[in-house]
Amino acid sequence: MIGLVSVTAAGAAAAARLVAAWPDSTRCYDGPTADAIRRAWDECDQLVCFLATGATVRLVAPLLADKRSDPAVVCVDEAGRHAVALLGGHRDGTAAGCGANRLAEQVAGVLGASPVITTATDVTGVPGLDTLGLPVEGAVTAVSRALLDQEPVQVQVDVAWPLPALLGTAVQPDQSKPDQPRHRIVVTDRLLPADPHTVLLRPPSLVVGMGASRGVSADEVEQLIGAALVQAGLSVSSVGALATVHDKADEVGLVTLADRLGLPLSTFPASRLASVTVPNPSAAPLAAVGTPSVAEAAALVAAGADDLLVPKSKSAMATVAVARRAPRGRLTLVGLGPGARDLLAPRAIAELRSASVVIGLDQYLDQIRDLLRPGTQVLASGLGDEEARAQEAVTTARSGRSVALVGSGDAGVYAMASPALEFAGDDIDIVGIPGITANLAASALLGAPLGHDHAVVSLSDLHTPWEAIEARVRAVAVGDFVVTFYNPRSLNRRQQLPLALDILRDHRPPTTPVGVVREATRADEQVLLTTLADLDVEVVDMRSVVIVGSTNTRAVAGRMVTPRGYRWMS
Ligand code: SAH
Numbered sequence: 280m281i282g283l284v285s286v287t288a289a290g291a292a293a294a295a296r297l298v299a300a301w302p303d304s305t306r307c308y309d310g311p312t313a314d315a316i317r318r319a320w321d322e323c324d325q326l327v328c329f330l331a332t333g334a335t336v337r338l339v340a341p342l343l344a345d346k347r348s349d350p351a352v353v354c355v356d357e358a359g360r361h362a363v364a365l366l367g368g369h370r371d372g373t374a375a376g377c378g379a380n381r382l383a384e385q386v387a388g389v390l391g392a393s394p395v396i397t398t399a400t401d402v403t404g405v406p407g408l409d410t411l412g413l414p415v416e417g418a419v420t421a422v423s424r425a426l427l428d429q430e431p432v433q434v435q436v437d438v439a440w441p442l443p444a445l446l447g448t449a450v451q452p453d454q455s456k457p458d459q460p461r462h463r464i465v466v467t468d469r470l471l472p473a474d475p476h477t478v479l480l481r482p483p484s485l486v487v488g489m490g491a492s493r494g495v496s497a498d499e500v501e502q503l504i505g506a507a508l509v510q511a512g513l514s515v516s517s518v519g520a521l522a523t524v525h526d527k528a529d530e531v532g533l534v535t536l537a538d539r540l541g542l543p544l545s546t547f548p549a550s551r552l553a554s555v556t557v558p559n560p561s562a563a564p565l566a567a568v569g570t571p572s573v574a575e576a577a578a579l580v581a582a583g584a585d586d587l588l589v590p591k592s593k594s595a596m597a598t599v600a601v602a603r604r605a606p607r608g609r610l611t612l613v614g615l616g617p618g619a620r621d622l623l624a625p626r627a628i629a630e631l632r633s634a635s636v637v638i639g640l641d642q643y644l645d646q647i648r649d650l651l652r653p654g655t656q657v658l659a660s661g662l663g664d665e666e667a668r669a670q671e672a673v674t675t676a677r678s679g680r681s682v683a684l685v686g687s688g689d690a691g692v693y694a695m696a697s698p699a700l701e702f703a704g705d706d707i708d709i710v711g712i713p714g715i716t717a718n719l720a721a722s723a724l725l726g727a728p729l730g731h732d733h734a735v736v737s738l739s740d741l742h743t744p745w746e747a748i749e750a751r752v753r754a755v756a757v758g759d760f761v762v763t764f765y766n767p768r769s770l771n772r773r774q775q776l777p778l779a780l781d782i783l784r785d786h787r788p789p790t791t792p793v794g795v796v797r798e799a800t801r802a803d804e805q806v807l808l809t810t811l812a813d814l815d816v817e818v819v820d821m822r823s824v825v826i827v828g829s830t831n832t833r834a835v836a837g838r839m840v841t842p843r844g845y846r847w848m849s
Contacts, residue, residue, distance in 0.1 A: 281305045281382070282319030282326045282350070286312055290329025293359050293390055297327065300389045313338050319350075325382050326352045332363055339366065351379035353386055362387040363395040381427045408464070411442055414481040414516040422462050422478040431460040437467035438517075440482035441609045441681035444635040444654035468517030468603070470509070483519025484606070485588070488578025490564060490598040491527055497535040503594045507601060511589040518542060519604070522581035524549050526568045532597075545581050552576035559591045578602040606679030608707045610672055612696040614689035614714015615643055618801035622720070623647070627712045631683055638672045639685035639695070640665065647685065669698035676707045688716040693737055693765055718763045721796035721824045724806045726838030728794055728826045732760050733841075738775040739766035745775070752779045756786040761832060761841050764825040768816060776816050776825065783827055784811055792834045797823040808839055 281304055283294040291309075298305045306323065308315035312330070316338045319326050328335045332354045343349055343366075351367035364379035377385075380396045387394040408415050408423055425432055434445050445464060463477045468484045471477070487504055508515050521537050521544045523530070528546040537544035553570035557579065560571035570576060575591050578584075582602035589601035611630045616622040631637060631650050641659035651657065660668040672684040672695075686694035691711065703709060722729045734755045740748060755762045762783070768776045783791075789812030797805040797820065807818060811827065819825055832841040 280323045280325070282323035283307045283329070284312065284315045284319055284326060285309070285329040287329070287357060289357050289359070290355070293329055293355060294327070297386065297389055317342065324350055325377075325379075326350050327355060327362075327382070327386055328352065328365075329355050329357075331356070332365060335365060351377070351382055353379050353383045355386060355390065355392065359390050359392055361395050362390065362392045364397070368396065377424070378428055381424070408478055408480070411480060413440070413442070413466075413483075416479045416481065416514075416516065417473065417477050418462075418475050419478055421476055422464060425462040425476075430462060433460050433463040435463060435465045435467075437465065437469060438482050438484045438603070439606045439679035440466060440484065441606060441676075441679060442466065442480070442482075442635060443633045443681065444652040444656070468514055470512050470514050479514075481514055481516040482606070483517060484603050485513060485518045486520045486522055486578050486582040486584075486602050486604050487518055488574040488576065488581065488600045488602070489521060489523045489527075489533055490573030490577075491523070491530050491533055492596040493530070495530065495532040495596040497532045497539060499594055500532055500536050500597045500599070501539070503592065503597050504599050507589050507592045507599050510592075511601065513588065513601065520545060520581055522547065522577035524552055524564075524568050524570060524573045524577060527573070545577075547577055547580050551580060555579050557591075558587065574598040575600040608676035608679045609681045609710065610676040610699065610703065610707055611681075611683045611710045611712060612690040612699065613683050613685045613712045614691070614716075615646055615685050615687050616715040617688055617717050617720035617799045618646065622715050622800055624712060624714070627714065630710065630712055631685070634681050634683035636672075636675050636680055636682045637685060638668050638675075638682065640687075643685055643687050646687070665695050666698045669695045670702050672699055673703045673707065676703075686714070688718075688720075689714040692716050692718075692735075693739075717765065717796075717799055717824050718826075720799035721763070721794065721806075721826060724796050724799060724804075725794035725808060725826060726835070726840050728761055728792070728828060728832060728839040728841050729763075730841040730843050731829065731831065732758075733762065733829075734758075734760040735763045735765060736779075737765040738768070738779060739772070740775065748775070749778065749782070752782045756783050759786070759829045759831075761829045762827050764827070766821065767823055767825045768819045769821045773816075776819060780811065780814065780816070780827070787811060787827070787830055791830065792828040792832050792839045794826040794839050795819055795823055796826070799824070808834060808837060810834075 283297055283305055285291045285294045294307055308319045320342050335354050339352060349367055352365045354363045354365050362383040364383040366379055368378050368380040383394040383396060408419055461476045465477060466480045466482060489500060505515060521542050523533055523546055525546045525548050527533055549569035555576040557572040557575040559575060564573045565571045575587055578587060578600045579602050582604035584602040587600050587602050591598050591600045613627045613630050628650055631647060632652055636656045637651060638658045644657055644659050672682050676682040684695055684699055690696045718735055736751050791811040793809050793811055793814045795807040795818055828841060
């Protein structure tokens, strides 16, 4: 029973809407507020109070007894804009109705309000099972509810697939323990007996090879595929691709079927299929199209597999065979931006939330840890072992998982994307999400120093010999580029910046503007505009960038401006 406590007319109207939606499970309490809440508290498992959170806290405080037995409490504001889960967010809901988090969502749904939930896992979002991009079957409601109520749920992965982290409360199946959680999520292409506590996620792991005589109907092939899969205990929902020989690329029945199922139809030359060893070669296709196997060979080639799951079966005019393809892992290179959360791209956030493994330097991971789905595996590295971590990211993606490799600014700028891509083959998908670099963040803080041609030089001689860096700084000086120095100065590297500035001083007047930006867009941000003559290198450290203007750059009203037009100085 849900007790509804309202005081104002607006509250009573909103309560009436909940009564209309749930006539059998709601009861209204009125009269003096403290008294109404006390009665509702005693008689109901859940309370919705149309009151300010502060007022509600004061009124329920004397009633609090035990987290396990106290009712769940949701507050709705006067304007009906927010449904706030106040108390008992995750209470086990089996007998006494769900916890406040779920109740807040339900109330918000009826009132058109936004649910406000502050318990950590819900804020990071228990994954909606239907949002993972795979077909879902089975007990979706029961398992979603178990997830929302933070009951443990078993996750069983029969077929690896690049999925988001499934859940915070996931446990691996362990047959040796008698007390396994009832609820299960199984990632599988197999048919399993229906179970009221099990959800099946269907990865598109099966590839069906098809052979056909001219004029075959889509229905005949579809029935043959269905029968072959059922007999082998495999789900048609996991068929991810169809394949055949080039000669059948325009066979109407096959093309129609691919359309109907919404699946790609790949075709291969007969010579390619003929080179594959299959269990059941035959003379007929050899005579007709020049390969002893179409269905079996096409399934194996399209899946990149050595063995078939289902050997050839035949109808009057068609043959089919099934193979399982290896999962194709995904590696996303995610730029986190300079620091401020609202300079992190929404697309980067979406990618972080769809990864099951996130890899990067610990200081950057701390920047985004709260965004990750519960259950996400986080592999942090210290400065220095970036290359090993980059390789680990590739290896993990190769095993079929969904991996995000993160870096501050842009992950491709003096960061881990390069070592990762040097190491990655074409066997994984790579996605790059650009980030706002320190250079751009600093530029925006200083004014418009990058308004004309500019260069970026890292002064770190960790990976590059100093002579090469010096030669570049000379070229930049001669070319009159605005220059941004990354990694300008550390405890152990103090000489590089003065040397680089000396080179520039030979080519630019002492009045040339210089900007130093430390911790751009972070809590300790410092912005300094000075000149080549006055720069005190002591203010520069590893968390800074230094932007030196060209001979055209000016300080205007305390801002650094490089004009757009060429005013070439000889
Ligand atoms: N991938 C990053 C650069 C990493 S190299 C990017 O795209 O910006 C590390 C160097 O970047 C630091 O030594 C410092 O020079 C610079 N840097 C990174 N973040 C910064 C920030 N918020 N403010 C100032 N400099 C920063």
